[in-house]
Every structure is written in structure tokens, then in C-alpha cells.
Amino acid sequence: MNSIIIYILGITLVGFVLFQSAYFLNKAYQRGLELGLSREQLRETIRSSAVFTIVPSIPILIGLVTLIPIFGGVVIPWIRLSVLGSVAYETYAANAVRAAAGVESIFEHPQVFSATLWTMTVSIMAGLVTMIIFFRKYSQKLQEIKSKDSRWGEILVVALFMGLVGTIGAQQIALGGYNTLALFISMAIMLVVGLASKKWKWLEEFALPVSILGTLTILYILLT
Amino acid sequence: MNTQEQYLKTLHHAGLRFSLAAVVLMISIPLAYSLITGAWPTADLLLIGFMTVGVIYLPIGIIEFFNYAPMLGVGGTYIAEVTGNIANMKLPAALNAMKQANVEPGTDEGEIISAIAIATSSIITTIVILIGVLVLVPFQGFFITYLQPVAVYMIPAIFGALGVVFIARHWRLSILPTVVMLALFLFVVKDDSIRPALIPVASIVSIASARYFFKKGWI
Numbered sequence: 001m002n003s004i005i006i007y008i009l010g011i012t013l014v015g016f017v018l019f020q021s022a023y024f025l026n027k028a029y030q031r032g033l034e035l036g037l038s039r040e041q042l043r044e045t046i047r048s049s050a051v052f053t054i055v056p057s058i059p060i061l062i063g064l065v066t067l068i069p070i071f072g073g074v075v076i077p078w079i080r081l082s083v084l085g086s087v088a089y090e091t092y093a094a095n096a097v098r099a100a101a102g103v104e105s106i107f108e109h110p111q112v113f114s115a116t117l118w119t120m121t122v123s124i125m126a127g128l129v130t131m132i133i134f135f136r137k138y139s140q141k142l143q144e145i146k147s148k149d150s151r152w153g154e155i156l157v158v159a160l161f162m163g164l165v166g167t168i169g170a171q172q173i174a175l176g177g178y179n180t181l182a183l184f185i186s187m188a189i190m191l192v193v194g195l196a197s198k199k200w201k202w203l204e205e206f207a208l209p210v211s212i213l214g215t216l217t218i219l220y221i222l223l224t
Numbered sequence: 225m226n227t228q229e230q231y232l233k234t235l236h237h238a239g240l241r242f243s244l245a246a247v248v249l250m251i252s253i254p255l256a257y258s259l260i261t262g263a264w265p266t267a268d269l270l271l272i273g274f275m276t277v278g279v280i281y282l283p284i285g286i287i288e289f290f291n292y293a294p295m296l297g298v299g300g301t302y303i304a305e306v307t308g309n310i311a312n313m314k315l316p317a318a319l320n321a322m323k324q325a326n327v328e329p330g331t332d333e334g335e336i337i338s339a340i341a342i343a344t345s346s347i348i349t350t351i352v353i354l355i356g357v358l359v360l361v362p363f364q365g366f367f368i369t370y371l372q373p374v375a376v377y378m379i380p381a382i383f384g385a386l387g388v389v390f391i392a393r394h395w396r397l398s399i400l401p402t403v404v405m406l407a408l409f410l411f412v413v414k415d416d417s418i419r420p421a422l423i424p425v426a427s428i429v430s431i432a433s434a435r436y437f438f439k440k441g442w443i
Contacts, residue, residue, distance in 0.1 A: 003256075003257075003260050005256050005260060006253065006256060006257065006260075009249070009252055009253055009256055010253075012249065013249045013250070013253070014350060014354065016245065016246065016249055017306065017307055017346060017350050018346075018347055018350055020242045020246075020302075020303060020306065021303055021307070021342075021343040021344075021346040021347045021350075022343070022347065023238065023242075024235070024238075024239075024299045024300075024302060024303055024339055024342075024343050025339070025340055025343035025344065025347075027231075027234070027235065027238075027299065027339070028299050028335075028336045028339035028340045028343065029340060031231050031336055032333075032336040032337075032340070034227065035228075035332060035333060035336060037325075037333060037336060037337075041325055042336075042340060044324070044325070045321045045324070045325055045337050045340045045341055045344075046340060046344045048320065048321060048324055049317045049320070049321050049340070049341040049342075049344040049345050049348075050344050050345075050348050052316070052317050052320055052345070053313065053317060053344070053345040053348040053349055053352075054348065054352065056309070056312055056313045056316070056349075056378060056382065057313075057348065057349045057352040057353070058375075059375040059378050060309065060349065060352075060353060061352065061353065061356040062375050063375075064353060064356055064357070065356075074357055076253075078353065078354075078357045079253055081353055082307075082350055082353055082354075083246070083250060083306060083307060083308060084250070084305070084306065084307070084308035085308050086308065086309060086312075089281065092277065093273070093277045096272070096273060096276040096277050097269060097272070097273045097277075100268075100269060100272035100273065100276070101269055110261045110262075110263030111263045111264070111265060111266055111269070112269065113257070113263065114254065114257055114258050114261070114263040114264060114265045115265030115266065115269035115270055115273055116273070117253065117254035117257055118254045118258075118265050118270060118273070119265075119270065119273030119274060119277050119278070120277065121250055121251060121253060121254050122251075122274075122278070123273070123274065123277040123278040123281045123282065124281055124285065124308075125247065125250070125285070126281065126282040126283070126284070126285025126286050126289075127285035127286065127288050127289040127305050128243060128246065128247060128285070128305050128306065129247070130285065130286045130289045130290075131243060131289055131293075131301065131302070131305045132240060132243045132244065132247070134289075135236065135239070135240075135289075135293065135298075135301065135302075136236045136240070138290070138293060139232065139236065139293070139298055142293075142294055142330075143229070143232070146330065150331075151438075152435075152438055153330055154328050154329070154330045154331060155397075155434050155438055155443060156294070156330070156431060156434070157294045157295055157328075157329045157330035157334075158328070158329065158330075158390070158394050158397060158434070159397055159427075159430040159431045159433075159434035160291060160294055160295055160427055160430065160431065161295055161319070161329065161390060162390065162394065162397045162398050162401050162402075162426075162430045162434075163291070163401050163423060163424075163426035163427035163428075163429065163430035163431070164291070164311070164315075164423055164426070164427075165383060165386070165387045165390060165391075165398065165401070165402070166398065166400075166401030166402040166404070166405045166426045166429075166430065167401070167405050167419070167420065167422060167423045167426040168311075168379065168380075168383045168420075169383065169384075169387055169402050169405075169406075170402055170405035170406035170408070170409050170426075171405075171409060171416065171419045171420065172379070172380040172383070172384075173406055173409075174406065174409035174410050174416075174419075175416060178377060179377065179380050180380075182377040182380035182381050182384065183380040183381075183383070183384040183387075184384065185381075185384070186380060186381045186382070186383075186384025186385045187384040187385065187387060187388045189385065190384065190385035190386075190388040190389065191388055194388065194389070194392075204324060205324065207385070208316070208320050208382075208385055208386070211381070211384070211385035212378070212381045212382055212385065215377065215380075215381035215384070215385075216374045216377060216378070216381055219374045219377050220370075220373065220374045223373050223374065224373070
């Protein structure tokens with residue numbers, strides 16, 4: 001499963017992801033300047049987003065490593081994690097097909113491997129396909145709500161986010177144990193760093209990464 | 225037509241083409257494998273695969289799109305729906321950037337800051353994964369020993385911190401969805417794997433309460 005063609009397709013896909021991101025980044029940057037946002041502010045957004053992204057990228061890397069034994073090589077985990085999907089999803093999908101086929105490992109059986117690849121590729125595309133079909137209309141509808149009453153339009157978006165925060169917060173509390181602890185440690189660190197950043201402005205950029213890393217470090221100490 | 229509308233129109237025009245290309249590229253991987261090895265999936269395995277995997281992730285994908293798109297903005301959504309990791313990376317990156325830039329999600333400026341944050345995040349994570357493949361794979365033992373035990377707590381670690389920021393700003397809006405979901409999870413839905421699929425319930429509760437507060441003039 002280390003065919004050169006799969007590698008070439010992987011490189012193409014990753015190149016495509018980078019190109020698409022760069023395209024939208026450039027468009028947004030230009031439009032931001034037109035809207036009167038300063039270069040300084042836009043560059044700061046790029047810098048702080050880059051800093052933030054490093055921390056949640058680490059579990060994806062770990063996940064990549066754990067997927068290697070399942071797929072018998074690095075190329076498929078690399079491709080799968082560079083696009084839609086997640087470590088949990090790929091593991092779940094691979095296990096589901098492996099169990100259905102009644103084999104020990106999927107990569108020793110080409111037909112099972114093939115079924116796994118098709119299943120995991122197609123099953124995760126619902127959001128992407130929905131976007132292709134409905135996004136333009138949906139976005140127009142949202143713009144209409146905004147132009148009718150811009151204050152309510154903004155509250156609506158915040159309310160949607162609160163639905164997500166409420167669900168995840170409640171989920172972590174309901175799980176109890178270290179999940180609840182992680183939630184509250186992270187909240188406490190953010191509160192402290194947030195208050196401190198009122199005095200030292202430069203801290204603001206690091207508030208989220210520091211909260212995440214601090215929480216994970218405390219948990220590591222508690223767990224070991 | 226104002227220029228923001230023109231801008232969004234350009235994004236949709238390009239985004240649609242990018243998305244179609246992404247679908248073709250993603251499908252090309254299993255297709256190439258089947259063509260090279262001659263191993264096509266059997267109907268029974270495919271059916272079981274879709275019954276166990278597709279049945280869960282198809283509705284989740286659709287729900288997530290409708291729920292996240294207003295927060296991510298147009299440009300952000302087109303990138304995030306191709307690169308994934310929305311809840312644990314793209315959305316937090318966008319919200320964090322909007323908070324720092326002092327702009328609200330859903331505004332014209334929010335659209336710009338969110339797209340820049342998500343694009344940057346996608347580029348960085350793609351590069352991190354690429355470096356990981358090239359450099360870190362030989363040291364996989366270290367990662368598994370030291371980082372895997374705590375990696376499962378990444379979600380509460382991210383959302384605790386982000387939650388504080390948003391609750392501090394809009395605390396009234398946070399109460400009802402959290403309380404309702406907590407009651408639901410403690411007394412009704414005990415299977416943790418299906419809990420995230422209930423985000424739409426929380427969204428409806430949240431929007432309804434926000435609408436009520438808004439009409440009352442409390443927010």
C-alpha cells in the first residue's frame with residue numbers, strides 16, 4: 001500500500017488544500033483592507049491563528065502515528081488527516097469494516113482495504129456535498145436576516161455558538177471525572193490569563209494556547 | 225449591490241469550483257487503489273460500512289454544515305468543509321481571532337477575520353502534519369507514551385477556555401442551552417457517542433431564548 005500513484009495523489013490533494021487556503025486568505029486580506037481593517041490587524045490575525053493552531057495539531061499528529069499500524073503505512077493516514085475526517089472517525093470506520101469482514105488487519109486483505117477506503121471517503125462527505133448544493137441559497141438567507149435587522153443577525157450567530165458551547169460543556173460535565181476537571185481547569189487558566197492580559201496586552205495572543213497546554217500538563221501530572 | 229455582496233458572490237463562485245475539485249480529488253484515492261490493485265469492494269462490505277459509518281456521519285455532516293456555516297462565514301466555511309477538524313480547530317481559531325480583533329461573528333469584518341484565521345489554521349496544520357510524516361514518524365513511541373493519555377482531553381481544554389470568553393461577553397445567552405443540555409445528558413441521553421448529535425436541540429433552545437431576550441430588550 002505504498003504505491004507511487006497514491007503518493008502523487010496525496011501530494012496533489014495536500015497541494016490543493018494549501019492553494020485553496022491561500023486563495024481565500026488573499027481574497028479576505030484584500031477585502032479586509034477595503035473594509036478599513038489595518039494591515040497590522042490582519043497580520044496579527046494571521047500570526048495569532050498560526051500560534052493557536054500548533055497546539056490542537058499535536059493530537060492530530062499523535063493520531064497519525066496511531067493510524068499507521070491500522071493502515072499498514074503512513075500514506076493513507078497522512079492523506080485522510082490532511083482533509084475531512086478525524087482520528088476518531090478514521091479509526092471507527094476502519095474498525096467497522098474490519099469487524100464486518102472478520103479479519104485481523106485490513107491492509108493484508110486488498111478487498112477489505114478497498115471497502116474501508118471507499119467507506120471512509122464517502123461517509124464523511126455529507127457536509128461538503130450539502131455545502132455544494134445549498135450554501136449559496138443558505139448564505140443569501142443569512143444575509144437577508146442580517147440586512148433586515150443586523151443586531152438580531154449578530155445575536156443569532158452568538159446563540160448558535162452558545163448551543164455548541166452548552167452541548168460540549170454539558171457533555172464534559174455529564175462525563176464527570178477528568179473531563180469535568182479539564183473543562184474547569186481550562187476555564188480557570190483562561191480567566192487568570194485573560195485578566196492578566198488586560199495589564200500585559202501581549203499575553204492575549206497566547207491566552208488560548210496557554211490555557212490548553214496548561215490544562216493538558218496538569219492532567220498529565222495527575223494521571224501519571 | 226454593495227461591495228460586500230459582490231465579495232461574497234466571488235467567494236461562492238470560486239468556492240463551488242474548489243469544492244467540486246475537492247470531491248473529485250478525495251474520491252480519486254480509493255478509485256486509484258481499486259484500479260491499481262484490482263481490488264474492488266464487495267457489495268456486502270460496502271453496505272455494512274455505510275450502515276455503520278455512513279448512517280452516523282451523514283446526518284452529522286449535514287447538521288454541522290448548517291450549524292457552523294453562520295459562525296465560520298462564507299470563506300471560512302469553504303475551507304473548513306474541505307479540511308475538516310472544525311469543532312476542535314477551525315471554529316476555535318476563528319472565534320479566537322475575532323475576539324482579539326474585537327469584531328463580532330456574523331458581521332462583515334467577522335467574515336474577513338474568520339476566513340483569514342481558518343485559512344491560516346488550515347495551512348499551518350497541513351504543514352505540521354507534513355513535517356510529522358517526514359520527521360516525527362521515527363519517534364512515534366515518544367508521542368504514544370507521553371501525549372496520548374491526555375490527548376482525549378483536548379476538547380474540554382479548548383472549550384473551557386473559549387467558553388469563558390463567550391460566557392463573560394454574553395452570559396445571559398449561555399444559561400439556558402447549558403442547563404437544558406446538562407439535564408438531558410444526566411437524565412435522558414446516557415450514551416456519550418450520540419450526545420454531540422444533539423447540538424441542533426441546543427441550538428434551537430439557544431436561538432429561542434435569545435429571541436425572547438432580544439424581544440424583551442435584555443440583550
